[in-house]
Amino acid sequence: MSFFKKLKDRLFRSSDKIGEGLDALVGEGDPAAAEVAPSPPEFVAEKQQTPEPKAAPASTPRTAPVVPDMPDAGQRPGLLGRMLGRSDAPRRVLDDAMLESLEELLIQADMGVETAVRVTANIAEGRFGKRISTPELREALAAEVARIMTPVARPMPLYPTKPQVVLVVGVNGSGKTTTIGKLASQFKAAGKSVVIAAGDTFRAAAVEQLQIWGARAGVPVLTAPEGSDPASLAFDALTKARVDGADLLMIDTAGRLQNRQDLMEELAKIVRVIRKVDPTAPHNTLLVLDATTGQNALLQVEIFRKIADVSGLVMTKLDGTAKGGVLVALADKFGLPIHAIGVGEQIDDLAPFDPEDFARALVGSGD
Numbered sequence: 001m002s003f004f005k006k007l008k009d010r011l012f013r014s015s016d017k018i019g020e021g022l023d024a025l026v027g028e029g030d031p032a033a034a035e036v037a038p039s040p041p042e043f044v045a046e047k048q049q050t051p052e053p054k055a056a057p058a059s060t061p062r063t064a065p066v067v068p069d070m071p072d073a074g075q076r077p078g079l080l081g082r083m084l085g086r087s088d089a090p091r092r093v094l095d096d097a098m099l100e101s102l103e104e105l106l107i108q109a110d111m112g113v114e115t116a117v118r119v120t121a122n123i124a125e126g127r128f129g130k131r132i133s134t135p136e137l138r139e140a141l142a143a144e145v146a147r148i149m150t151p152v153a154r155p156m157p158l159y160p161t162k163p164q165v166v167l168v169v170g171v172n173g174s175g176k177t178t179t180i181g182k183l184a185s186q187f188k189a190a191g192k193s194v195v196i197a198a199g200d201t202f203r204a205a206a207v208e209q210l211q212i213w214g215a216r217a218g219v220p221v222l223t224a225p226e227g228s229d230p231a232s233l234a235f236d237a238l239t240k241a242r243v244d245g246a247d248l249l250m251i252d253t254a255g256r257l258q259n260r261q262d263l264m265e266e267l268a269k270i271v272r273v274i275r276k277v278d279p280t281a282p283h284n285t286l287l288v289l290d291a292t293t294g295q296n297a298l299l300q301v302e303i304f305r306k307i308a309d310v311s312g313l314v315m316t317k318l319d320g321t322a323k324g325g326v327l328v329a330l331a332d333k334f335g336l337p338i339h340a341i342g343v344g345e346q347i348d349d350l351a352p353f354d355p356e357d358f359a360r361a362l363v364g365s366g367d
């Protein structure tokens with residue numbers, strides 16, 4: 001199964017929400033405004049009555065165009081459009097009411113108010129006052145989402161440094177352990193030697209889970225007695241990984257945000273200690289976020305950026321959540337690289353982040 005197919009199948013809740021919402025916007029809007037495009041002769045007459053596009057309202061600043069202008073809905077569709085049956089698609093004038101509903105739809109899909117307003121404003125640009133169909137709106141939205149996501153879609157960078165130290169942070173249950181297992185397995189398959197350090201020494205279950213993932217991935221997992229100092233484990237793990245000539249050391253960490261001060265000190269100490277072995281470490285600090293937490297993910301980025309020098313994000317549990325839009329808000333607000341996304345609990349359910357695929361899956365486009 002292609003990853004797009006998997007993503008589309010599994011992002012179904014966000015896609016359904018946005019996809020159905022777009023249909024409703026055009027089809028169930030003002031019945032006078034939503035209408036099937038007429039056949040060519042009437043079309044010309046109709047066009048003469050079409051009012052001039054209104055100026056953009058103040059609530060949504062409609063500035064420079066960022067997506068290519070769509071063909072004027074009042075013009076006869078081209079051959080391709082007619083072949084695709086576009087002339088039969090219901091259309092509705094893109095007016096303030098419709099833009100407001102679109103904004104609302106995007107907010108409900110967890111895109112966040114600021115991002116939803118910006119996306120809506122950009123969609124309005126060049127289209128305001130024109131009659132638009134659902135496929136056109138879907139296409140415009142996908143293009144806008146892809147435009148925001150493209151600059152942040154970057155795989156985790158690999159450096160010549162051996163071992164490259166990857167610190168993995170995030171709140172409990174966000175999917176750190178699973179992500180480390182999946183990444184370790186992928187790096188191993190790519191010919192890299194990987195070592196994992198089970199740095200959440202306070203939770204025996206977390207250590208056990210990491211050992212299971214390590215065994216699955218065929219990667220050694222270094223552990224320490226329960227309750228022991230994670231920084232000391234990180235130091236030993238880095239020393240060993242160095243001696244063994246490992247390419248990558250992935251360090252799991254605790255994620256107890258309840259006591260932020262403790263967590264901050266713990267992470268700071270890990271960094272201080274591993275720098276005694278390699279002053280350039282850690283080379284990556286991955287923040288793992290759970291997509292199902294929606295807007296709370298934004299808060300987590302803010303907190304972890306203060307605690308640790310976050311270099312990139314991994315978003316897990318995009319399968320089965322209606323909150324996939326939060327990824328757009330994250331990209332728009334922080335611009336941090338999104339290295340990978342998780343769409344399931346299996347070892348191969350982690351993929352590089354592809355902005356086009358994501359955008360199409362999010363708005364419910366077909367393959």
Ligand SMILES: Nc1nc2c(ncn2[C@@H]2O[C@H](COP(=O)(O)OP(=O)(O)OP(=O)(O)O)[C@@H](O)[C@H]2O)c(=O)[nH]1
Nearest residue numbers: 172173174175176177178206316317342343344345
């Ligand atoms: N559906 C789905 N579940 C996931 C995904 N990633 C992780 N999970 C599940 O989320 C739960 C928590 O994942 P963990 O990897 O244990 O999270 P953690 O951050 O290490 O949590 P602690 O061990 O409590 O610190 C587990 O049941 C995972 O199987 C994903 O992409 N999709």
